[in-house]
Amino acid sequence: MLRNTIGRNRMMYEIDELMAYHFESEYLDFKREEYNDQNKPNLIKDVMAFANANTPGDKYIIIGVDKKGGETELIPIEPKLDSANIQQYIHDNIEPELDIAYFPYEFKGTQLMVLQIKDANSKPYFTSKPVSFKNGKVLLKANECWIRKGSYQMTATRSDLEKIYEARKATELSKLVEVTFEDGTTAMTAAPKFVRYETTYQNRRQAREWNPAMDMMEFASRKSVVSYTSEKMYNHSFFSFNLILHNTGQAAIDDCKLYFEFSGPVQEINTTNYVSGGLPEIITNHPSTPKSTILDYEQLKGKIIPPSSPLVSEEIFESKRIFVKAHPDCTELKIKWKLISRHHKQEGTLEIQVEPEIIPKSKVIVSVTDKERTEKGDVEDYIAALKG
DSSP states (O other): OHHHHHHHHHHHHHHHHHHHHOOSOSSEEEESSOOOTTTHHHHHHHHHHHHTSSOOSOEEEEESEEEETTEEEEOOOOOSSOHHHHHHHHHHHEESOOOEEEEEEEETTEEEEEEEEOOOOSOOOEESSOEEOTTSOEEEOTTOOEEEETTEEEEOOHHHHHHHHHHHHHHHHHTTEEEEETTSOSEEEEOOEEEEEEEEEEETTTOTTOOTHHHHHHHHHHHHHHHHHTSOEEETTOEEEOEEEEEOSSSOBOSOEEEEEEESOEEEEESOOEEETTEEOOOOOOTTSOOSEEEETTTTEEEEOOSSSSBOTTOEEEOOOEEEEEOTTOOEEEEEEEEEOSSOEEEEEEEEEEOOEEEEEEEEEEESSOOSEEEEEEEEEOEEETTO
């Protein structure tokens, strides 16, 4: 009940605004007198024209108002028609079905009537049969389509109908296309790893436990490092994800491409975190292999092109793995995406909560020349074997 009251109060405020500041347009009309048995067919033309208007939102016909120039005359209305009667008349003569409301409204102490045509989402609307006056004169033939443009109404042209169908398809698709991460959500948490070394420099000649054999130990230590780095290594400062394109509706999506770019302190993107020669290896497709996930490594953006077209109902396409390295201080990233197809454009945002882990490590460097000291280094990429 409270929700209904709030909704009605908000609507009354909107009507107050229309009365005070607006003129006749694609969403508003004023009438001096209520529709009656003599002019009732005009109701069908007026309602149908508003329903087909190229303006989103509800439309209003306010009855009991005559606006001329800067003057507004208010005429009290004692309604002879009720909402059920009008709804039935419209239902019998316009298809598909429209949702309307007819109710009293008081403005500056004068009772007016308001005919509300609720946001129409099944355009175009046509007459379902001939609409005639009581004397038998036909006002509208069956299958006529009228549209409101500005403060005028006219027969819809082929161009008008094409625009209506294009807008309707775009609206349908905007509710049906989902772009998510692989778990079906639009937000994820990433936990990249970095390392910070604390280095202790020792003077070999001052070290208590130094002996000539340390030269051989240092050489053996370096040799073991070389042997270790010959293993397959990965940069764990990257985190990764797949992007999912899901057609959840009935309409096929033709020639679709998903463009995306990162917003936030991103250092690098790649298709792998495998380290080759100390740097992440860039994997490229064989020339004969269609590329479905294409990254622009310099501009930090990319595009996804499903190889099969169209993307039919309930079909899911998953991108190749995308690897991202953010700045070690980064806590949040956004992916701004834009889907473009033959009949549809859609934009959205995915969010990534970044929780970097800084791993402390220590190392000792022994030399003849260095003075003994300890230094804390910068944060570095954490490169280790896969299991690390």
